[in-house]
Amino acid sequence: MTHTGAxxxxxxxxxxxxxxxxxxxxxASFGGYAV
Incomplete structure (x- = not known):
């Protein structure tokens, strides 16, 4: 792996x-608190 790739x-x-x-x-805000 090259440095640029890393x-x-x-x-x-x-x-x-x-x-x-x-x-x-x-x-969490839409799925958890809505339900």
């Missing part, structure tokens, strides 16, 4: 975590 993977992984957390929060 950096790109790290940035993509961090972005994926942020999106996942947002989905969990939205899912």
């Amino acid at each position: 950096a790109g993977f790290g940035g993509g992984f961090a972005l994926l975590i942020v999106l996942f957390i947002l989905l969990v929060i939205i899912g």
Whole structure:
């Protein structure tokens, strides 16, 4: 794995975590509290 590839993977992984957390929060607010 190249250094640029590792950096790109790290940035993509961090972005994926942020999106996942947002989905969990939205899912909890709409799905959990609505029901």
